[in-house]
Amino acid sequence: MHNHCAIPAEASGGGSDLAADEAAALIEIDGLTKRFGRFTAVDHVSFRVARGEVLGFLGPNGAGKSTTMKMLAGFVTPTEGTARIRGHDVQANSLAARRALGFLPEGAPTYPDMTVAAFLRFVATVRGYAGGELPRAIERVVTLTHLDRVWLQPIETLSKGFKRRVGLAQALLHDPPVLVLDEPTDGLDPNQKHEMRVLLATMAPHKAIVISTHILEEVDAICTRAIIIAAGRIVADATPAELRAKHPSGRLDDVFRQLTEREAA
Amino acid sequence: MRTTLTVARRELAGYFATPVATVFIVIFLVLQGALTFNLGNLFTRNQADLAPFFTFVPWVFLLLVPAITMRLWAEERRLGTIELLLTLPITQTQAVLGKFLAAWAFCAIALLLTFPFVIAVNLLGSPDIGVIAAGYIGALLVAGAFLSVGAALSAATKNQVIAFVLGVAVCFVFAVASNPIVTDFLSHAAPSLAEITRRISVIDRFQDFSRGIIGLRDVIFFATFIGFWLFVNTLVVDARKAA
Numbered sequence: 001m002h003n004h005c006a007i008p009a010e011a012s013g014g015g016s017d018l019a020a021d022e023a024a025a026l027i028e029i030d031g032l033t034k035r036f037g038r039f040t041a042v043d044h045v046s047f048r049v050a051r052g053e054v055l056g057f058l059g060p061n062g063a064g065k066s067t068t069m070k071m072l073a074g075f076v077t078p079t080e081g082t083a084r085i086r087g088h089d090v091q092a093n094s095l096a097a098r099r100a101l102g103f104l105p106e107g108a109p110t111y112p113d114m115t116v117a118a119f120l121r122f123v124a125t126v127r128g129y130a131g132g133e134l135p136r137a138i139e140r141v142v143t144l145t146h147l148d149r150v151w152l153q154p155i156e157t158l159s160k161g162f163k164r165r166v167g168l169a170q171a172l173l174h175d176p177p178v179l180v181l182d183e184p185t186d187g188l189d190p191n192q193k194h195e196m197r198v199l200l201a202t203m204a205p206h207k208a209i210v211i212s213t214h215i216l217e218e219v220d221a222i223c224t225r226a227i228i229i230a231a232g233r234i235v236a237d238a239t240p241a242e243l244r245a246k247h248p249s250g251r252l253d254d255v256f257r258q259l260t261e262r263e264a265a
Numbered sequence: 266m267r268t269t270l271t272v273a274r275r276e277l278a279g280y281f282a283t284p285v286a287t288v289f290i291v292i293f294l295v296l297q298g299a300l301t302f303n304l305g306n307l308f309t310r311n312q313a314d315l316a317p318f319f320t321f322v323p324w325v326f327l328l329l330v331p332a333i334t335m336r337l338w339a340e341e342r343r344l345g346t347i348e349l350l351l352t353l354p355i356t357q358t359q360a361v362l363g364k365f366l367a368a369w370a371f372c373a374i375a376l377l378l379t380f381p382f383v384i385a386v387n388l389l390g391s392p393d394i395g396v397i398a399a400g401y402i403g404a405l406l407v408a409g410a411f412l413s414v415g416a417a418l419s420a421a422t423k424n425q426v427i428a429f430v431l432g433v434a435v436c437f438v439f440a441v442a443s444n445p446i447v448t449d450f451l452s453h454a455a456p457s458l459a460e461i462t463r464r465i466s467v468i469d470r471f472q473d474f475s476r477g478i479i480g481l482r483d484v485i486f487f488a489t490f491i492g493f494w495l496f497v498n499t500l501v502v503d504a505r506k507a508a
Contacts, residue, residue, distance in 0.1 A: 036508075073352040077507035098354045105352070109345030111275075113282035118275075125271045126353050154282075170349070 025050050026100075026178050026208035027072065031081035034067050034232075041067045043232035044081065049208040051177070054200065056223035056240075057212040060260050064232040065212040066106045069182050072210070073103040085178050099127075102176035104184055108167030112156035116147055116166055119155060120173065127174045141169040144199060160187040168196075172203075179209045185218065197222050216252040219243075230260040268355055272363025273370070276337075280371055285336075289329060293375045296325045301382065313390025318382050319400040319475035323407045323468050326372075327440055330408055331432025333368050334415025335425045338502070342423035351506070361498045365409075365416055365491075372408035376401060396477030403474020406487040410467050411436045413494035420501040442466035465490075 027049040034042040042064040049055050059065050070076040072083045074090040074097060083090045088097040110119055120138045129137050142148055145165040150158055155166055164187055171179060184200075185193045193215075200209060200222050213219070219226050219240050226243055228236040236243060236259055240252065247254040280286040297318065301307050305317025341347035350360060386392045415432035422428050441447055443466030451459035463469065467490070470483045 070348070073348075075348050075352050075506060077503075095354050095356065098352055101352070103349075103352045105345060105348040107345055109349055111279065111346055112344070113279055114275075118278070122271065122275045123353065126268055126355060128354075 026086050027180075027210065028084040028087075029068075029072065029081070030083075032068060032071055032078050032083055033080035034064070034071060034076065035079045040232050042071070042078075045229065045232070045234055046081075047227060047234070047237060049178075049210060051208050052205050053225055054204050054209045054211065054223045056219040056226040057210055057229070058214075058216070058219065058226055058256065059212075059229040063229045063260070065229060066182055068229070069103075069180050069210070069212060070105075072180055073101060073105070074098060075105075099174070100176055100178050102171035102174065102179045104167050104171045104179075104181040106182040107186075108164045110155045110163060110166050110170070113154060115152050115154050116158075116169075117151050119166065120169060123170045123173055129174075137173055137175075140175075141172045144172060145169040146195075161189060161192045164188060165192075177207055179203070179207055179211075181209070181211045183212055183214070185213065185215065193218075216256060219252060228256060228259050235259045269359045269363045269366065272350075272355065272360055273367040276364050276367030277370055280333075280367075285333075286371070289333065289371075290375050290378060293325060293329055294378060296329075297321065297379060297382075300325065307386075308389075313386045313392040315382060315386060315392070315397050315400060316475065318379070319404065319471075322400075322404045323440060323471055326404075326408050326411055327433065327436050330372065330411040331415045331418075331429050331436060333371060334412055334419050334432055335428035336419070337364050337368060337416050338420040339423050339425045339428045343425075351502075357499045357502050361416070361495055361502065365412060365495055365498075368412045368416065369405075369409050372412065373405055376404055376408070393477060396475075399477045399479050400475045402479065403471045403483075406474070406484075407467055407471050410439070410487055410490050410494075413491040413498070414439065417494045417498040417501055420498050420505070436467075439465060439467045441468070443469040 025048040027047075029048070030046050032042055032045045033040065045064070045068055047055070057065050057069070067076060071078045072085070072090065074083075074094045077091065085097040086100040088094075088100065090097040111122075114122070117138075120141070121134070124134050124137055127137075142151065145168055147162070147165055147169055150162055155163060158166070164184065168181070168184060171181065185196050188196060197218065200211070203209070204222070204224075211218075211223070223240060225239055226236070227234055228243075236246070236255075243255050244250045244252055247258055280289075300321040301315075301318045305320060307315075307317050310317070338347070341350060351357070355363075383397060386397075411432075414435050415428070418431045418435060419425075419428040422431075442462040448459045448463055451462060464486075470486050473480050473483055
């Protein structure tokens with residue numbers, strides 16, 4: 001099933017490893033494919049993410065990162081293949097899958113007219129929080145994402161960095177075992193980026209996290225593993241150190257360019 | 266149910282967080298007032314009833330209801346929040362129903378604010394309150410019917426202007442389906458179709474209500490009509506996920 005990978009890495013190492021992964025994997029994607037008319041946006045993508053892993057999802061714009069994440073979140077119906085979150089198929093058993101998932105969509109969309117407070121209350125109520133649990137759950141994420149200063153502000157009046165944090169707070173609200181974050185650090189300043197990485201690192205041991213990013217240094221900073229996709233296919237699936245070894249320079253952006261330009265050409 | 270109401274409450278609060286609610290209600294009341302008093306001659310008819318008021322309600326709704334529904338889904342698609350909404354643990358039916366209920370509650374609020382008309386005719390004479398109540402129920406059902414059409418069309422596009430124009434056009438077809446111009450033409454061209462169009466006319470069904478008759482058939486018609494379009498709405502939302 002990894003035969004489409006340009007670099008088999010250690011995934012094909014042995015059946016016993018795979019079996020052990022399967023027991024622990026919170027995210028299981030098998031042969032996920034999305035075609036828009038004759039254009040194939042995502043082409044038989046398969047991977048697993050276990051608890052404790054932070055998977056960096058890399059690729060040029062239009063490579064199929066967001067589409068893959070949307071299929072994993074159950075927002076886009078795949079043409080072929082399956083995705084499971086904590087064992088629940090995102091299509092067949094979508095509510096159970098979504099309960100285990102915290103999802104930050106591309107661009108961190110939120111309702112601009114709502115205040116931060118009203119928005120998080122809405123998400124918390126939909127997530128099933130009520131009574132005294134509701135303010136506790138909200139307080140936890142507000143502290144985590146430092147939103148207390150803008151608590152009563154309409155979201156449309158917030159800076160890009162705050163808006164993204166509101167999106168993140170929404171995703172973290174129910175303390176989900178699986179986090180899928182589409183470009184969580186896009187638009188943040190260097191301090192905020194650092195904060196975000198620290199936050200992700202503290203949560204990492206208890207969760208399976210997938211983040212998409214364009215910033216390769218981020219992969220080194222927080223990811224335990226990276227997948228590079230180009231033109232809808234996985235071209236590499238390895239640890240950051242293994243990836244760096246693919247190019248004589250030992251620099252991730254050289255590896256990235258080498259892998260994705262060859263695929264796109 | 267709780268989830269549906271949570272969605273509805275958020276949606277309804279959204280109307281009042283923007284000038285949408287004020288503009289809609291003011292225009293609705295001004296149009297209704299102008300039409301009832303000027304074209305409907307409420308005072309000079311010398312009858313203490315709201316017949317002129319109810320004559321115009323469906324036409325004012327025809328114009329204004331698509332203005333509410335055009336943003337219902339199209340706005341979520343434009344903002345990208347639809348991705349958030351549909352990846353929360355909410356079923357499609359709950360989302361569709363919640364949005365519809367919010368819009369319907371909003372129309373109910375607008376209708377309630379026409380109470381000065383009721384007070385006016387009560388001061389001038391002694392109208393049949395039952396007839397007026399039936400008229401209001403009918404008006405609410407007409408609003409629901411138009412809302413369900415508009416919501417389904419809004420789900421099909423992210424362009425609000427397209428959603429509005431389509432909404433007015435399709436609602437218009439259901440409004441005038443029993444108009445003699447339509448049925449006369451159809452009874453020559455396709456007699457079987459003429460019978461059907463007479464039965465699906467929203468305005469025709471409403472006429473009984475405005476005369477004070479709440480017929481079971483009419484109620485079932487509206488329930489089926491709204492149910493059908495809400496079902497279409499879920500299908501459209503689903504189809505766009507697979508597109």
